[in-house]
Every structure is written in C-alpha cells, then in structure tokens.
Amino acid sequence: MPELDREKSMKVVLFCGGFGMRMREYSDALPKPLVPIGYRPILWHVMKYYAHYGHKDFVLCLGYRGDAIKKYFLEYDECVTNDFVLSKGGKSLELLASDIHDWNITFVDTGLMSNIGQRLKAVHKHLQNEEMFLANYTDGLADVPLPTVIESFQRSGNIACFVSVKPRASFHLINADPNGVVKSIEHIGKSGARINGGFMVLRQEVFSYMRDGEELVEEPFRRLIKAGKLMTHPHEGFWACMDTFKEKQELDDLFGRGAAPWAVWNLPALKEKSK
Numbered sequence: 001m002p003e004l005d006r007e008k009s010m011k012v013v014l015f016c017g018g019f020g021m022r023m024r025e026y027s028d029a030l031p032k033p034l035v036p037i038g039y040r041p042i043l044w045h046v047m048k049y050y051a052h053y054g055h056k057d058f059v060l061c062l063g064y065r066g067d068a069i070k071k072y073f074l075e076y077d078e079c080v081t082n083d084f085v086l087s088k089g090g091k092s093l094e095l096l097a098s099d100i101h102d103w104n105i106t107f108v109d110t111g112l113m114s115n116i117g118q119r120l121k122a123v124h125k126h127l128q129n130e131e132m133f134l135a136n137y138t139d140g141l142a143d144v145p146l147p148t149v150i151e152s153f154q155r156s157g158n159i160a161c162f163v164s165v166k167p168r169a170s171f172h173l174i175n176a177d178p179n180g181v182v183k184s185i186e187h188i189g190k191s192g193a194r195i196n197g198g199f200m201v202l203r204q205e206v207f208s209y210m211r212d213g214e215e216l217v218e219e220p221f222r223r224l225i226k227a228g229k230l231m232t233h234p235h236e237g238f239w240a241c242m243d244t245f246k247e248k249q250e251l252d253d254l255f256g257r258g259a260a261p262w263a264v265w266n267l268p269a270l271k272e273k274s275k
Contacts, residue, residue: 030065030068035242042139050136056103058106110122143261153231158224159202161231165235
C-alpha cells in the first residue's frame with residue numbers, strides 16, 4: 001500500500017445538472033444548486049466545505065440552467081459575505097477576507113437530461129491525471145470528517161467509497177406477508193437503514209466499471225459490490241438534503257442562528273469565541 005499523502009489536494013466533481021422538480025418555488029428561475037442558504041447558494045456551501053479541507057480544484061457538471069451557474073461565478077461579488085473597508089468616497093475598496101480567489105473552477109456542459117453516471121463520464125478527460133478524486137451532489141450538506149474518509153478509503157485499496165447516513169424523513173418501514181397482513185412497523189430512523197449521502201471518493205479505475213448511459217449508483221456500483229471494491233463510511237453526525245422548500249427553510253434557520261453544522265470553516269472561530 002503506498003504511503004498516505006494527507007497534504008495532497010484532489011479534484012472535486014460536483015453534479016449540478018438536475019432540474020430540482022420538488023423545489024419549483026425556485027427551480028423555474030434558478031437551477032437547484034443556486035437556491036440560496038443565507039447569503040450564498042447551496043453550491044457555494046458545498047464548495048466552501050471542500051475548500052476548507054484544501055480541495056479547491058472543482059469540475060462542475062452542468063445541465064439545467066448551466067448558464068445561470070456560469071453567470072453567478074463570472075459576476076461573483078466577494079463583498080456580499082466578506083468584511084471590507086470602503087474609503088475615498090467609494091473609490092477604494094479593501095477586502096478583509098476572500099472566498100474564492102484561490103479556487104480553480106472548470107465548467108462543463110454535461111447534457112440537459114443526463115444522469116449522474118453520464119455526467120461523470122462526460123468529465124473523464126478532466127480527471128485522467130488523477131489517481132483519486134472526490135465527487136458529490138450539490139443538494140446535501142454535512143459535517144463529514146473528510147480527511148478521515150479519504151484516509152480510510154486510501155488504506156482500503158477499494159475503488160469507490162460513499163458516505164452513508166441515517167434518513168431524516170418521518171416515514172415508517174412496513175413488513176407485511178403476501179396477504180397484506182402487517183408483521184411490523186418501525187420508524188425509518190430507528191430501523192438501522194442507511195442511505196447514500198454522497199461525499200464520494202473514487203479511484204480512476206471506477207471508469208472501467210461504467211458503461212454508456214448507466215446511472216452511477218445502479219449498474220456500476222453493483223459491479224463494484226460484486227468485485228468487493230465498494231465501501232461506505234457511516235456518518236453519525238449532521239447530514240441534510242435540500243429536496244423540498246421545507247428542508248430549505250430548516251437549513252436557512254440553522255444558518256441564520258449561526259448554528260450551521262456543515263460550516264466547518266467557521267469552527268475554529270466559534271471555538272475561539274467560546275473560550
């Protein structure tokens with residue numbers, strides 16, 4: 001097993017092409033990755049999370065309203081969420097902090113109707129020199145300990161890894177016999193069931209398990225399971241997916257109260273204030 005390089009940064013592939021049909025309050029005008037949480041779109045929060053851990057080279061897989069995502073970054077305003085000094089009657093502006101000055105962002109049109117597997121294959125040429133890379137959806141936020149996930153995956157020798165989380169929904173799992181007689185009913189959160197929470201770490205070899213048109217977590221992941229090369233990192237901390245307007249409001253509330261667990265970049269400052 002090669003020696004671990006904890007300082008090495010990796011490219012981050014982010015899937016930004018979905019329609020966000022359950023967020024129609026926003027998605028008619030904005031693609032889901034641009035739906036705001038506080039001052040910034042959820043896409044920014046995901047990217048800021050990775051940048052905090054030193055992974056600042058992003059590949060955005062664009063689809064629906066990809067033009068809006070391009071325009072957002074082309075017109076990015078650092079003053080919105082950073083302190084600054086304005087002087088000389090507005091002629092001089094000095095930023096006291098910066099968000100994206102050292103980010104490298106590659107924008108790739110991966111098709112309007114493409115699934116996740118197709119989008120990943122479409123950006124393969126931008127990853128060919130990467131032994132390992134990171135990938136994620138852009139509608140989920142978490143306080144996943146990324147360095148721990150990467151190190152565990154690298155030591156394992158597996159080809160793919162994703163974070164698994166307990167579902168937050170208020171549904172109940174039902175077990176019934178062929179006649180429809182219920183044998184058990186249990187809240188999904190207490191069932192021990194886990195779902196794919198994203199935050200993937202992938203090796204270059206994953207592309208050899210993919211075929212044209214396939215969804216990543218369907219056929220390719222099943223092939224990896226058969227080969228014994230797919231692993232998961234069970235995360236017990238915070239994880240939330242913004243699928244509905246209600247879930248957006250919950251994330252807004254956490255952010256507005258200064259209690260956003262996914263904002264790992266604020267943890268050092270918060271710890272210092274609590275002393």
